[in-house]
Amino acid sequence: MVQTRKQAREATPDAKSASVTATPSPKKSKYKAKTLDAEDRVYFGALDLLRILVGVLVFSSTLSYFIIGDSYVWGQDKFFRKQWNGVKKVFTKPLYLDEATLALYNGTDDTLPIYLSINCTIYDVTEGKSKYGPGGGYSFFAGRDASRAYITGDFKNDLTWDVSGIDEERVQRALGHWVKFFASHDIYTFVGYLVKDPGKAKDAPKEDLNDEKKQGNEHNPDDL
Ligand code: HEM
Secondary structure (H helix, E strand, C coil), X not given: CCCEHHHHHXXXXXXXXXXXXXXXXXXXXXXXHHHHHHHCCECCCHHHHHHHHXXXXXXXXXXXXXXXXXXXXXXXXXXXXXXXXXXXXXXXXXXXXXXXXXXXXXXCCCCCCCEEEECCEEEECHHHHHHHCCCCCCHHHECCECHHHHHHCCCCXXXXXXXXXXXXXXXXXXXXXXXXXXXXXXXXXXXXXXXXXXXXXXXXXXXXXXXXXXXXXXXXXHHC
């Protein structure tokens, strides 16, 4: 509670100040009046500021919940989740997983989160279990880095990180689209990086993937 010094003193009167007030000398009275003015100033400490902030936040959240419904932050949940993920990323030490370890996180083990990697950056996509978990339409992306398939749309033969042979501009455009999608996603979170197994590169498809017939799709799932 905000309290003046005067009120504080009244609450715990000491004998000395009480006697001064009771028998003021005419000479001292001017000086005393000035002192009391200063003492009448309202104290506003850090704790009071904190109390007001918490009060405003609780009030705003309650109002938001009743007006917007299902949101304590005026419908800005995505924005705040994204900021929170950004903060978490700063304080989270990235994991470095090799391909065999990443494969364990493909959704088949219920006790593990679901990870996928794109352009060698691993994301936790457990929240998208309906898409990446067993039986999901994009389950082949889980537990691996299939960067090539994000470009070509060939979900059978191109489930590899090796993008060699594809036109650089196309890699930038098509893969860049999905890289941005995961990096800026409001629910999926950054986990770390893939440690590539260099031996795998030689297994990559050799056909000409710049063939127009084998075009990828850059749709934004949020728009579907
Ligand atoms: C290069 C080709 C394609 C790639 C790389 C791709 C990739 C993806 C990815 C990664 C998601 C999941 C996004 C998320 O986590 O929310 C997704 C969702 C989706 N995609 Fe594709 N996609 C491709 C082509 C297509 C095509 C051709 C169609 C339709 C004819 C399609 C229809 C959908 C639909 C309906 C969803 C939403 C699924 C859901 O929310 O459950 N995609 N796509």
